[in-house]
Amino acid sequence: MKLSLPLSLTLGAALASAHRVSFKKIKQPRQFQRRGLDSPSDLQTNVLVDSNNNSTFDLNTVHDLIYLANITVAGVDYPVQLDTGSSDLFIKADTTPIPNVNETTISYNLTYAIGWASGHVAYAPVEFVGISVPSQAFLDADKVNNPAIGYGAQGIAGLGFTRLSSIDLVINSTSSSAGRSLLFNLFAANPQEQNFIAFSLQRTLDDDASDTDEVEGTFAIGELEPQYAAIAGNEHIPTWPINNPYRWNLLLDALIVNDSITVPTTKVVGAPSNKAVILMDSGSSYTYAPVDICKAIYGNVPGASYDASLGYWRVPCSAEIDMALQIGGQVFPIHPLDVNPSTAIDHTLCIGSFVPSSFSIGNDFDWLVGDNFLRSVYSVYDFGDFDASGEMGNPYMKLLSIIDADEASADFHKARGGTPRTNITYTGLNGISVAPSFSISTDISESLEMIGKFIPAMLGIVALNALILIVCCIVWLVSFVRKRRLRPTARTPRARMSPMPPVDIRLERGDSDESGMGPMPMNLRNSYIAGSSPGNHTYEPVSMALTEDTFVPPSPAFHGFDRKGLLPGDRPKSVA
Template identity: 50%
Template sequence: MKLQALYLAALAAVSVAVKIPFIQSKRPNLHRRSGGASVAVSHPSLAAAPQLLATESDVQDLIYMANVSLGGVGALVQLDTGSSDLWVENTLTTIPNANTTSQVCNLTYGIGWAYGNISYVSAEFAGISVPSQAFLDVSSAQNPALSYGASGILGLGFDSLSNIDAYVNSSGASTGRTLLYNLFHDNPSEPNFIAFSLQSTSDSDQISGSFAVGETESAYSNITSTNKIPTWPVNSPSRWNVLLDSLFVGTSTISVSTSVQGAPSNKAVVLLDSGTSFTYAPTDVCQAIYGGVSGAKYDSSLGQWVVPCDTEIDIALQFDNQIFPIHPLDVSPQNSGDPSTCVGSFIPQSVSVGAGQFDWLVGDNVLRSIYALYDFGDFDSSGNMGNPYIQMLSLVNPDQASVEFHDVRGGTPLNNITYNVSNDGSGSTTVTLSTDVANTIEKLSKYLPAILAVFALNALILVILAVVGIVLLCRRSKKGSRARKIPGRLSAMPMNSTAARYPDFASPQQAHTYEPVSMALTEDTLFAPPSPAFKGESRSGDRPKSVA
């Protein structure tokens, strides 16, 4: 027994941080993620070692899943930073030794829902065990994740967004904490963060990336030296929201704004959500991305832009004065059902997409270009977590991404693709002109040589007239002096200038004023102005909806 105790103590002293590699599992002929009813898909027994998997639909619409052990049985669940609850459908995976309560809960997502009883069971994730974990043992569900072979969803968000925790709290108990909270709480010596990349490659059958708890990928270890981007709000957030500085489209900088109460007016509040394949952004932002592409058009039946597949669209996002280029293959993914058609992965939505909580919903099409570290904050002596933050590392070299894009789509790669930090004085600022202003300037530039020629001709005429006038005056003066023979006297000269009689030949002081073409063109406003002061969410009353 002593040897066994020493062995267990040694294990406890070893870091429990585990990295989980993942691969892509191609699933053809699936509907888009916004499709309807769930489909029960049987899957083989899951290996004991956790593995992060990715599956794709007919538009390369990827979701990312991993194994979680509940009661000793593996369940494949979607990893979702946009929600905070763990649920598993019991028609797909039977959970043994689960303690099912009479408390029922209904989880509502941006797309889909899940209903069942709150239950408790021993859990293990990424090699870390929790003796009693609350989860929803779902008897009925309608969620797109199920049609990809998942048994449920593992929310990676904060306790304040957990519906299960709220239901349990309402009964006076505190046992409804999220899986991640329990993992961190039971292992206080470990860093309270998760880190993962959802990186894609040009090979449609392979995706490289990793997921880790309390550890970073060695190739990206320098992420810990990048800026710590605070959440919004900074204190006690309910979602992984951060502030977006600006958007770059080609060589233009697109200003952003917010409808979130209390947020800075020149920023946009964006939710980083690994549970959503595409990015939902304001309509004018999507117009700025795709509207200038020749041959692109908005398809109202799809709710997306349709763009030529061979057109490279280079964009980047700026967070906390750091620029993150997005791979062009993810900006206009190809529809495998119709290879001649590509769609915009930035989907236009009204500014109320986040119901006043965020302006953009940033999904996997952006996150695949970033290695992200989500830090929940360290525990203090009272067991409370500190302020959370996010660190991000770019995984995309724009020039190399251009080569990869044209290797797949054809055409000639671009080079020297650069983005300058904007608006905060720490770098160059790129100025964006509206289309009307740009067209006006272009037209003016065509006529500028003619305008300058007119100026030059007028100046030459004035010089010639001035010389002729001086010669005539000199001759008249000499003639008059010789005729009158009056020493010391000159003929009287008019005191007014020639402009009074010949306004077309006016002196510089009285010359006509050249009125320039009016440049007072109206710029379109991207977003509505911010609302009044922010009011935080309360843990009592209505719960915010999770996003998947």
Template identity: 40%
Template sequence: MRALLLSLLLPAWTVQALRFDIAGRSVAHLKTINANVLAAEDHSDDISSTRDVLYIANVTIEGRSYPLQMDTGSSDLWVDMGSNTPANPTSNTLNLTYGTGNVFGNIAHGPVTFAGYDIPDQAYLVFQSGHNPVLSFGAQGIIGLGFTTLSHIDAAVTESWASSLLYNIFAQNPSEPNFIAMALERESDEHNTVHGSLGVGELAKEYESVSSTDHIPLFPPEGSKRWTVLLDSYVVNGATQNATSTVQDVPAGRLSVLLDSGTTYSYAPPEVAASIYSSVNGAFLNTTTNQWTVPCSGGIRLTLWFAGRAFDIHPLDVVVQSLADPSICIGSFIPTRIAVGASDFDWILGTNILRSVYAVYDFGDFDSNNVMGNPYVQLLSVVDIEEAASSFQAARGGTVPINSGNGSASTSVSVMTTSEKLDKLMNLIPLMFAALGANALILLTILVIGILALLSYAQAESQKAKSCATSSRDNGFVKPCLRGGANCGQRRTSIVGPHQTLDEDVVEIWLKALTFVALYKKRGRAYRAPEHVEVLFASSFHYGQSRRRQCLDTVWSRPCWRRCFSPQLTPHSARRGL
């Protein structure tokens, strides 16, 4: 188990329902519910606010209704049943520890109804002891709206009914959309126009346009156990602030933030809180409470950028009235360094931020193997900054610098899942094969042309050799003679006279003569026919005078023929001729 360390002193009334996370069972093997869901047509429920601290919906457990806090930061269901007792308690006990407070009790299971869905057998924890601030604000427990992999009950019990409440709802209705949609009202604002609601697989009619907004993937895009997304940038009074993440693999200039409806305020590093509040005249950091004390009239325009879109945060939620003393206002961003194991996120965004958006939390639909797809979030702004500035001025008497603009997002960097990467690769494979095919065709064409050229060259050389053999009979350079022929032993005129340099044409003729003799032999004719060859050539080949005379003036025998065709070529002037 990884511990959550929050280095702050929170007032007793502040609710933070962020849960520790553990490695639960894989969601791929949990769809084993036997009973069919008995669903009503309306799968939405009203959410009430208690002084803008927590948000409550009614959940029916074993026939009795209990007000429970809606918490996207945890995944377990627990309830203080009072004098009621569960029908199916187990011997398993569990201690659930939150950011503030803890609860201890036995795990039980039984029928549960939520947002019009009936789950015939659902696990929950029966509160026996502990302390949790939600019990002081009208709630009798918490319903976790996170992933089953974050559930302690699911890890402790190996039964299918131990999965999270939402997972069991979705598993019984695989053809239905697997999402929840939440709107949070602002109870302290007389001009509030948002009606709090929670829909399971159903959108509020006034916010149906959220379906056309971009899907914001969780980060990391695969294996996420929390509703963490990437924040492009944050802007204070029109000035884009520098952002540096401590989470592994987060793109430069962006931050990983957790969307947590179970937390009243937001938590960010001290330098972030300072960048938001330090410019307000009269604002200071209270080191006792570890909160910024800000004049109630200090209006701040805070803009958060997600997926390349700007979301203005209502000014009444950036500087809030203290519940202990409404005459004092505090900053709703608590300066905190969060360390959750390997640091899954940089900030926690609580209900002070979520009141400014209509949020859809999509768990991903089931595929043919009963495995949920990749989850994502969709956000729709419910704040008109001009109307919000007017509400702030009416309530606090201060102004909000709305003309400062909402800044800009950092350079967008796409974050792809493994399946998306594979899809992109599969799309590139045909292009790769096409390119390889084109290259192969070019190489094959070059090869064919090369072979044809080589054959043509060989044929041309053969024709040259034949032509040389025919012409040699007339020119007398290389002349075969049959045994006892009339021309055998006759002298011919030299083609190079005395004291002349060796001409290139002579060399060419000499090489053709050799080619002719070689071809003559290759064609299968008797080696001894011709047995006598008469050759006239220049004196530029270096060998003894007597041997030359012997080879040229007499009828050659086979040994003499071979000796005469093995001269050493000298590059200098020709020696004396015949």
């Protein structure tokens, strides 16, 4: 892999890359048709062009529902859905097996949140956004049940981590490491490329029937869009978990609807209880959130109601809902046209794009955040910065708000009628607005994660020390009472003595003075003074302080200072 500097320091190099392409609307015959649609006009096609106006590859958006890009497999182009929520590549070609690929006998069934694809694992050279991979493992699908196929896609390109790849898992069972994910292989084969991807997704207004040349969206590998270069100064948003994650999961701080703030909860084990774990999924059109969250969004909208038969909220098309998400200490507004979009068939029927869902306990995320949020931000998915020694750090995301709330309101009412709102502001927890004023550093986040892992062990050690302390107190108390009882019988009356002349007392054991007196006995109460004898020591408490980048687990309680066990007279160290 390559040596790379942090994203904020490599902005110039990233902008000079050759793998950023922008797309414009091009008027041309419709290529695909969605199943169940009354007219092909419900599908709109976009073609990516470079600075010389030469077509480079297709990036199609189907009524803002899915996003497609061409991928070249064994010399043939296939439109595939761009999906940050998965990590596998499958292709459903016109014929099976696909010509000129290395087909294996390994059969597999890929399962998605919606749909599946089955076939055989195969290998082929792949080119994606102008970058080549000599040999990529993928599923040559012969049977597919997936909505993306109905929108004109011939497969799905998973842009997630190898750890989530099912193909890599099945190939690993054959003692081979040739099943790594598409982006892993792409960056490994091209170490000069910056190892991040970046999205700005297109939005189509409800009344937009024109074919303009306005640039509306980009997808890039290793490069930032110049107009969104400010994202380089935004804080890193660590994944959850921070180390070696499965998915592009982040922690959600709060939901902001108008002037109301809702603090989420989580079912994910180990995650902070006052946050929600959200999966950033470009392969999902809508956002799937808990029932109470969706009620907080739509429940107070006049005329809105939940339709149990559809599983959606029905929302009046004229209702402008101003809302934002606070993620990583930063507030990101959502365009109101994406909160209650109109349907492709009936523009007078609007539904809530935040869909009530309940993910089972044991899942590693609480929300699945889709394109209805991602269209309002410029998003960077970074697989980790490299340090000077070539070690890759933890992955993270960066988000940049790309909408103005007042302009978004104007867009909404241009499409739906009514009067736009002005001076719209969003204030999240701790008074944070759209411009972030503070966010927790990655080091602190790592420390918090480690604390969460060690809390059970720490509590167990504290409880054990408390029990030991109680037992020691009881033993001491019993011993003290027994000594108090024995003293009256052991003591003998001493006769009065007349004053004695001064005597030269020697403190060394075994010496005697000229008068024949033996050595003075040692005072046992002073025998625990540090340095008084080789067998004594200073009692030092164990520090439990943590730094941002170090964490030392507490040592076992019953070790002596020679690490071999307690010596006679020693007390165990306490970690309380």
